[in-house]
């Protein structure tokens with residue numbers, strides 16, 4: 001496959017209806033949670049991407065069978081004690097932080113050693129955030145500097161824990177909730193709210209989870225060791241994937257798009273709230289509730305009067321994966337200055353995404369000031385690019401690749417040369433073909 005994309009003209013107006021692939025967070029959670037159920041679970045519209053394939057390969061290595069059919073996937077769960085594998089089994093999580101962090105939770109009681117590895121980008125990311133709570137449960141972990149690869153051996157008697165999670169990380173919270181399933185007692189987590197797919201799935205499975213919302217924190221308590229039956233699930237579209245098409249449409253003259261059946265769980269819709277406040281023309285239609293998750297169609301139109309925004313940092317975790325796209329394109333084209341604060345978590349993603357945002361905005365000539373992880377972006381509605389741009393060396397960050405394509409298709413410029421096209425395989429393999437379907441010229 002060709003690994004570099006070339007774009008040398010803006011996209012022309014379009015009016016289309018599209019579907020984006022299944023949600024990545026929900027797909028990985030389905031695979032891991034179904035692996036612990038008793039019997040055959042089935043998921044329709046599971047995302048078929050590298051991150052999810054790595055989750056499937058992981059459970060297979062741990063003794064759980066699965067089958068991928070044309071439009072569904074089946075997993076033969078064997079209950080909470082059902083993993084069976086040889087000592088020193090190697091698991092490769094590839095690029096997936098979610099898989100690597102969540103699997104630690106399921107290995108809390110493993111009798112044999114697992115070696116957990118990842119690709120170059122994942123091996124640079126911090127694992128202390130999950131190693132710390134897992135050690136409290138009694139898991140044995142050897143690591144160098146809290147980075148992958150790590151060696152993991154569980155404990156026969158994982159003890160429930162009380163833990164304060166203050167990074168607003170859904171991966172940390174979910175890792176703890178998965179480990180807590182295998183303890184004989186109540187685990188309490190006091191956490192800053194973050195995406196809550198694991199909690200919603202536990203509630204749907206009637207597992208004993210209680211959630212109390214306080215002003216700043218949420219108090220979650222969960223009682224372990226209850227086996228649960230296999231289940232069927234249909235995964236809605238991923239709002240993080242939809243967001244590239246939302247921004248493309250806001251910035252493309254006279255265009256309109258309807259993105260069908262997208263997950264609009266409130267812990268994921270920060271991008272909609274931010275863009276609406278910036279005068280983005282977005283409507284949520286046909287909202288439905290399905291097994292504890294909300295989905296809807298998102299209608300979006302060209303929005304010529306975008307204005308700057310002061311983003312309340314409370315919203316950051318609800319838009320964590322979309323913030324770079326909003327900063328680099330929407331704040332850049334809006335009238336006035338935009339402010340965002342407390343962006344430190346962006347430094348812990350597939351690459352340091354705050355650094356990427358700064359580099360990108362400077363490259364396209366938009367004034368930006370960063371101080372202590374706070375940003376000030378001086379938008380320019382008349383921004384017109386004339387030069388050629390090369391985007392490379394960004395640790396194969398799929399979202400950075402897609403952001404650069406949307407920039408090339410909306411901001412213009414002579415020619416954009418965007419490296420690491422294959423990075424989209426981690427989350428959105430048909431990204432380019434969907435863009436071409438709207439009329440984009442990408443070579």
Ligand code: S3P
Pocket residue numbers: 024025026098168169170171172174195320321345
């Ligand atoms: C995810 C949580 C977020 C997000 C990631 C997926 C999840 O990470 O950035 O893409 O599925 O739980 P953090 O938990 O590190 O914020």
